Amino acid sequence: MYPNPKPGAEQLAPYAVVADEAFPLKEYILKPYANGGLTREQRIFNYKLTDKNKERKLRCLRIHYCLALFPPALPDGGSLV
Numbered sequence: 001m002y003p004n005p006k007p008g009a010e011q012l013a014p015y016a017v018v019a020d021e022a023f024p025l026k027e028y029i030l031k032p033y034a035n036g037g038l039t040r041e042q043r044i045f046n047y048k049l050t051d052k053n054k055e056r057k058l059r060c061l062r063i064h065y066c067l068a069l070f071p072p073a074l075p076d077g078g079s080l081v
Contacts, residue, residue, distance in 0.1 A: 017029050018052060
C-alpha cells in the first residue's frame with residue numbers, strides 16, 4: 001500500500017485513512033487516541049488529526065455548494081442538475 005515516491009524522496013510513506021473512534025484499529029487507519037490521561041504529544045496528534053478531518057469536510061461542502069450554484073454545462077446545452 002505504498003504510493004510511488006516523490007522525486008528526491010528518500011523514504012516511502014504508506015497510504016492512510018483518517019477515521020474516528022467507531023472504526024477498528026488497523027495498520028492503515030489513523031484515528032485519535034482515546035480521551036483520558038493523554039500525553040502532550042498525543043493531544044497534539046489528536047488535534048492535528050481532527051483538524052485535517054475538518055478541513056476535508058469543509059472542502060467537500062465547498063465543492064457541493066459551488067456545484068449547486070454553478071452546475072457544469074453539458075455539450076448539448078443542458079446541465080447535470
